[in-house]
Amino acid sequence: MKVLKSACLLFSLFTCLNVISQTDEASLKKIYAQSLTNGKSYDWLNHLSNQIGSRLSGSLGAEKAVAYTKEELGKLGLDKVWLQPVMVPRWVRGAREFAFIETVPGKTNSVNICALGGSVATPALGLKAHVVEVKNFKELESLGREQIAGKIVFYNRPMQADLIETFNAYGGCVDQRYQGAVEASKYGAVGVIVRSMNLRLDDLPHTGSMTYEGVSVENRIPSAAISTNDANLLSTMLQLDNNIKFYFKQSCKQLKDVQSYNVIGEITGSEFPDEYMIVGGHLDSWDLGDGSHDDGAGVVQSMDVLRLLKESGIKPKRSIRVVLFMNKENGLRGGKKYAEEAKQKGENHVFALESDAGGFTPRGFSFDCNNASFNQVLSWQPLFKPYLIHYFEKGRSGADVGPLKTETNVLAGLRPDSQRYFDHHHASNDTFDAINKRELELGAATMTALVYLFDKYGIN
Amino acid sequence: MKVLKSACLLFSLFTCLNVISQTDEASLKKIYAQSLTNGKSYDWLNHLSNQIGSRLSGSLGAEKAVAYTKEELGKLGLDKVWLQPVMVPRWVRGAREFAFIETVPGKTNSVNICALGGSVATPALGLKAHVVEVKNFKELESLGREQIAGKIVFYNRPMQADLIETFNAYGGCVDQRYQGAVEASKYGAVGVIVRSMNLRLDDLPHTGSMTYEGVSVENRIPSAAISTNDANLLSTMLQLDNNIKFYFKQSCKQLKDVQSYNVIGEITGSEFPDEYMIVGGHLDSWDLGDGSHDDGAGVVQSMDVLRLLKESGIKPKRSIRVVLFMNKENGLRGGKKYAEEAKQKGENHVFALESDAGGFTPRGFSFDCNNASFNQVLSWQPLFKPYLIHYFEKGRSGADVGPLKTETNVLAGLRPDSQRYFDHHHASNDTFDAINKRELELGAATMTALVYLFDKYGIN
Structure with missing residues (x-):
């Protein structure tokens, strides 16, 4: 009898699950079809990249991007669209950098560099000095002040x-760029040149953030990235003759903080309006390309999540917000500001999803959450299979949503295919032509599907 | 007691599986690391694409590609390298095609077309006629001779x-290109223009094979592909005025068959030399681009499978062959020839894997095999997980290996990410710059891993 009862229970559970799953299957199908046949992400990105261009915090591009995305969100019939003020740092590159290797006085070989974001300028006539090549900070330490x-x-x-995951390769290298000046200046170095964070061999220097934390103003040394081809050239030339000199000139500077904004739109929840689920990307970009992959893609995908929900006839129970964060690249002021205000207002953010890993074919998500929520996600895996979304792992979410972390909420990051990402990251070839429309749209649909499921079933 | 015995058995089985799995984990790790740090596929493809270029059957490019790949295989220290003669068709495009839409006499609008592979030429001064737009053969039939x-x-x-899978979208459309002339000529049409098999809107026409099967020589009508942008233009102009005319001129022709070759290399098996496992791609390409994705990628990946096995210290038990097939695009003569000779010689081909879906990030494989073999593959899934290889489905293998099909063997196709493939397929932008080195190398490693496992464990 007991066995029979259990079997019945199992059967009804199974039937029930099956019903849910069929509705969900249909909803996901609708979402993906909408994005692939009627998506707006590609058009928005075209404007953002080709009409506005790069969007470094405090720049005119960033200002235009705030106005444009607010205007576009305004057309979607959301319940609210607003700007959240945030003060952001303003760093400007100035004239294009210039650098060469000098083998003997007067004999020079030009190389491709760019100032790291936040770096100070060289003296007006540039800086020329001997070069010490190191692979890591330990090697630097062992050389000591005498040789540096x-x-x-x-x-x-x-x-x-x-x-396999290129973000892991990035994580294993980026200390050189971020912390390199701090470490080198401890031993009296006069400048820093860092190999670009790029897995390809090419001629493009890749910028990115760096710090002078703990270094007094007069001891801050100029820092630049060199292209991978030229890093190999410099290394070879040093092996042939370690007496060669390196010259570089850059005129970047840090100006005063300026007013900027996070751009926010909301569909207010029908049942639990006080539970917030957010999707976002960062609106600022570096200044060398037009920031199509980093993170124009995440911006337009996040915008399209709300539109795709509406177009698919889904009325969320919880309040769904798109948040376009300002200043992720050199300060994270937008992300911090959003979390700070959410805390002040006692807003309960149960879920936050960021797309900030490029507009390539989505492979899945990584989750920063507890086991119950993660198991909930795993139970949805079959729903994602038709869309070739296989990757569901615990891991990092996104820098902008990180400050929202609590013990019970779910933070997630979209994980697109990462193989090409660092070919473009922070470089002049992060441009619209490197975006594939379908890949971008699949990402938007995949985000929407996850938001739909968490909204429907709540957070375990 | 029985329970205990079973538990013991299960335990030893588990332990045994675990041991196997650790060796296999290490082997796969070695294979992937070799390909990503010491792969040859990208260099080979650079030569094939940039020094040789397009390789249509019977062309000088195809001849050079045979010589080059044989020479390169010769350097790998394989047990045998040889050419397998095969007669191939030779079709030449001639002068660049030219086409326009004529709204009123003298008022024309140029559009981008290319002759379909195998098409006849237009008359020397071109062909001008009214246009009937259809979406499928049924619509054609309903219009009938009177209107056509x-x-x-x-x-x-x-x-x-x-x-989601773009190959399915291709499969749903390609009858228009392949069979379009046959169907249209039934109703007295004088020419065929087909929308390019391309999911993007752009200006590039995409060629590809077509047939005149069953159509007498004098009734063969010239057929061309038009770019997607121009297909939309033509369609719109027809809606505005269905009296417009279309002009096109092409001077392609079919010449006599010529001698060509499949290129084959072999590592002879140490235990079961009479069991053959092959990996391959097709050496010929269409003539518009340089055939980097279709199928230069498959060629160099297949070549690298044998090299990666050697470099990883793996001595196969079975005979592993790389087969570079000639004439897949417009005849499949190479694939048929290889299977025919294998049958004549009574060679037991237990496994065949083709890479002919582009050099993009590999997602997995599709298998044409029985359930026992397929379950064997499924048991290996965890081994592939660290490499983000998730896709293991029953389905098509590859055109060239198809003729080797038996009831017991395993045919497989590498399945790379398909989103960008038809942006380049058979068009002038199928070029080396659209290849990402890591994606190509991951494909070669993934193929090698599957070959390693099937060689080690045999075919279930």
Whole structure:
């Protein structure tokens, strides 16, 4: 009898699950079809990239992007659209950088560099010095002040090619860029040149943020990235003759903070309006390309999540917000500000999803959440299978949503295919032509599907 | 007691499986690391694409590609390298095609077309006629001879954007290109213009094979592909005025068959030399681009499978062959020839894997095999997980290996990400710059891993 009862229970559970699953299957199908046949993400990105262009915090581009995305969100018939003020740092590159390797006085070989974001300028006539190549901070330490003082430190540890996820290869290298000046200046170095965070061999320097934390103003040394081809050239030339000199000139500077904004739109929830679920990307970009992959893609995908929900006839129970964060690249002021205000207002953010890993074919998500929520996600895997979304792992979510972390909420990051990402990251070839429309739209649909499921079933 | 015995058995089985799995994990790790840090596929493809270029059957490019790949295989220290003679068709495009839409006499609008592979030429001064747009053969039939005779049939059914796998969208459209002339000529049409098999809107016409099967020589009508942008233009102009005319001129022709070759290399098996496992791609390409994705990628990946096995210290038990097939695009003569000779010689081909879906990030494989073999593959899924290889489905293998099909063997096709494939397929932008080195290398490693496993464990 007991067995029979259990079987019945199992049967009804199974039937029930099946019903849910069929509705969900249909909803996901609708969402993906909408995005692939009627998506707006590609058109929005076209405007953002080709009509506005790069959007470094405090720049005219960033200002235009705020106005444009607010206007576009305004057309979607959301319940609310507003700007959240946030003060942001303003760093400007100035004139294009210039650099060469000098083998003997007067004999020079030009190389491709760009100032790292936040770096100070060189003296007006540039900086020329001998070069010490190192692979890591330990090597730097072992060389000591004696061999470093007065020289340029050249960090040349390449990204590890045999790591499958390129973000792991980035993570294993980026200390050179971010912390390189702080470490080198401890030993009296006069400048820093860092190998670009790029797995390809090419001629493009890749910028990115760096810090001077703990270094007094007068001891801050100019820092630049060199292209991977030129890093190899410099390294070879140093092996042939370590007496060569490196010259570079850059005129970047840090100006006063300026007013900027996060751009926010909301569909207010029908049943639990006080439970907030957000999707977002960052509206600012570096200044060398037009920021199509980093993170124009995440911006337009996030915008389209709300539109796709509406177009698919889904009325969310919870309040769904799109948040376009300002200043992720060199300050994270927008992300911090959003979390700070949410806390002040006691807003309960149960879910936050960020797309900030490029507009490539989505493979899945990584989740920063507890086991119950993660198991809930795993139970949805079959729903995603028809869309070739297979990757569901615990891991990082996104820098902008990170400050919203609580013990019970779910933070997630869209995980697109990462193989091409660092070919473009922070470089002049992060441009619209590197975006594939379908890949971008599949990402928007995949985000929408996850939002739909968490809204429908709540957070376990 | 029985329970205990079973538990013991289960335990030893588990332990045994675990041991196997650790060795296999290490082997796969070695294979992927080799490919990503020391792969040859990208260099080979650079030569094939940039030094040789397009490789249509019977062309000088195809001849050079045979010589080059044989020479390169010769350097790998394989047990045998040889050419397998095969006669192939030779079709030449001639002068660049030219086409326009004529609204009123003398008022023309140029459009981008290319002759379909195998098409006859237009008359020397070109062909001008009214146009009938149809979406499929049924519509053609319903219009009948009365409305079609003397006109150009314009097939304009687009690839379906909401299909996730783009090959399915291709499969749903390609009858227009392949069979379009046969069907249109039944009703007295004088020419065929077909919308390019391309999911993007752009200006590039995409060629591809077509047939005149069953159509007498004097009734063969010239057929060309038009770019997707121009297909939309033509369709719109027809809606505004169905009295407009279309002009096109092409001077392609079919010449006599010529001698060519499949290129084959072999590592002879240490235990079961009479069991053959092959990996391959097709050496010929269409003539508009340089055939980097279709199928230069498959060629160099297949070559690298044998090299990666050697470099990873793996000595196969079975004989592993790389087969570079000639003439897949317009005849499949190479694939047929290889299977025919294998049958004549009584060679037991237990496994065949083709890479012919582009050099993009590999997602997995599709298998044409029985359930026992397929379950064997499924048991290996965890081994592939660290490499983000998730897709293991029953389905098509590859055109060239198809003729090797038996009831017990395993045919497989590498399945790369398909989103960008038809942007380049058979068009002038199928070029080396659209290849990402890591994606190509991941494909080669993934193929090698599958070959390693089937060689080690045999075919279930």
